Amino acid sequence: MKYFRLVWKNVFRKKTRAFLTMGSIVLVMVLIVVLVSLLNALGGEAALGSLGASRAVVQHATGLANFLPLSYRQKIEQIPGVLAAAPEIWFGGTYIDQRPEHFFGQLSTDPEAWPIINADVEIDPAQLKAWQSERDSFIAGQQLIDRYGWKLGDRIHIQGSYILIDLDLVLRGIYKGRDESNIFFHNKYLENSWAGRSSQTGIYFLRVKSPDDVTRVTEAINQMFENSDAPVKAMPEKEFNLQFLEMMGNVKLLVRSIALVVLFTVVLIVANTMAMSARERVTEIALIRALGFRRGQVLGLVLSEAVVLSLLGGVAGVLFAYPFTAFLVEGMKHSPVAPFAYNFRVAPLTVLAAMAISVGIGTLSGFVPAIRSSRISIVNGLRQVV
């Protein structure tokens, strides 16, 4: 620690160089933080909420395009540990027009079971009551309210796409706290107006007593319907969310490989800088060795210089990443990936990881120059004229 001032002075000895190097680290850290947050958003980590671990989803074994009989509900709810199961249908209709920025989740559900399953969501009890008692009403997430400026009592019209009916709904409630990019309406509304499919549902969303019950319950459900006409796949909510990322194919791999190459590149750039500055200081290093500094100390000095430099860049990078993410979220809202935009934020864990990564960058890039500097022989070093 007592050499910190020396390290600090050395870092900023050539101001332009220090700031340029930090600049490239900053950019790379912004990139890494944004990419990692993006992966989290796509993976649905942020959408899980505090009860995510005790929720599960049941879908048709061959995929979401197939529907399940409503009669399964009773059987599922009889399994010990299941608190509630709500049949839900992804309506997938068009609000205003087909542009992707107007895309949001429209789900039918059982309004009585919904608050039990989504107990980690905030909603005014009076609004909840109003929604439950009115068949053609809906509740919407705060983000959608902000986006469209809907007020309680407003009516919206949603045109059906694969379900051949239109929705005419009145807003009775606003929920906050978890995945605020959806609206929920009565499944009775669909049952009544959707000929031929009144006894079917898309998925069952359920909550179990504690996270420990999830595995047992999902296995029991899978077995229960194994030999029926509509076999099911029951899984924890997290796995259900991940499945969408899976469908997007190799996005995750793509983002990971990009991040890796980016990191490698920045190590290259910083290492180059460190090597340049170490090379210019050969005489000086020989001098401090002559003054009695040991090889190990020289190695430590050069290495810590690299670490300090990249840590500074890392901190600035994380700070810059926040406004950048906000900017990107704005952009994403106008693209087909709009639904993911709402879960796109920088998590504390990501920040921590970013700090660790910048220490890593410093260590990796300072290593070779540090070893070289420590190997300088005093006599040759003093003799050399740069």
Place this chain on the structure above:
Amino acid sequence: MAIPLKYNLRSLLVRKVSTGMTILGVALVVTVFLLVMSLAEGVRKTFTTAVSPLNLLVMRVGAQSDVQSFVEKEKYESIRTLPGIARDEQGQPLASPEVVALINLPRKDGKKTNVIVRGVEPVAFKLRPPIPIVEGRMYRDGTNEAIVSRRTHERFASTNVGDIVQSGSQKWQVVGIFDAAGSPYDSEIWADLHNVQGQTHRNTGYSIVRVKVSDAAARDLFVAGVKGNQQIKMDAKTEQAFYEEQMGTAKPIQFLAYFVGILMAIGASFGAMNTMYAQVSARIREIATLRALGFPRRSILLSFMLEAFALGLLGGALGAILATITVSFILTAPTGTQNFNTFAEILFNFQLSWSLIFSGMIFAVAIGLFGGFFPAARAARLKIINALREV
């Protein structure tokens, strides 16, 4: 009076390691940019291959894709009689009713994803460019035989000739592999229309009707008929317009490419700037000597800019080579991404075009020039006396 280029090239060679690392830095940035762009280009190519402006899709109003659409049988009969439709040799209208179903199949990596099964009649092949069977044979009408596209065959498990693709109670026997030349159909499985209708319980109609019109005038006539006819009242759009909408899938990828590319390019140009500054400060006395010999300031500026240009160019070339090698030897298997409109996977190959490589080179040179400008300006501004004195 210009300073010979040889001076710059030799200067670069003197500091081999630092020059090499800078070039490699630029090269990696270009490689990443090119790879991501070639992904987006692959999607674009898939949606523009074998797509005709004279083929129209008749769909339900409001449907975002053929998967969501439904056309009743009676409406199909009315559509067939509309004016504007081209006819085959027998005088039959070129109108192809098609049913599209999604099935969930395991990929070769074990993960399951949705694939489109398209049920067609023989007329479907008359509307499209030839679709050759490269292995096995054509399916027979009235059976549950199916042919699988080459890309689907390469990406999904148990899709060889003789295998059975199964999803729940629906199953088809694979009897052939077809090559749709990288068109959108290269992500699909094709089977007999009536069989697919039966297995998916859609006997009362079709997903879409695909129609060939004879020319642009006939097209307008037909579209007006589809939209205006009280019995039909559906939507008709050209294949071109339809697939352009689907191309939204590639937009996030393209955006990612630019985002990553631009941020990294600035980062790399900072690196190049550092290198060039180091070059300038290491050669202060050389520069002063050149000036004393009578080279004007702008020659010095030009000389250092050329050096930076060379750094960028070499980096760009190396990056292009790296990207080409990766695309042609490592990323050869078809890859897929979710089509947000159909919920099925669309398959494509990485496509590295010359224009992409060219834009990558421009990109690299820009990195070099931007990185070189300030150091070169500093070199040009040096005062001869001070510089010669400096040790």
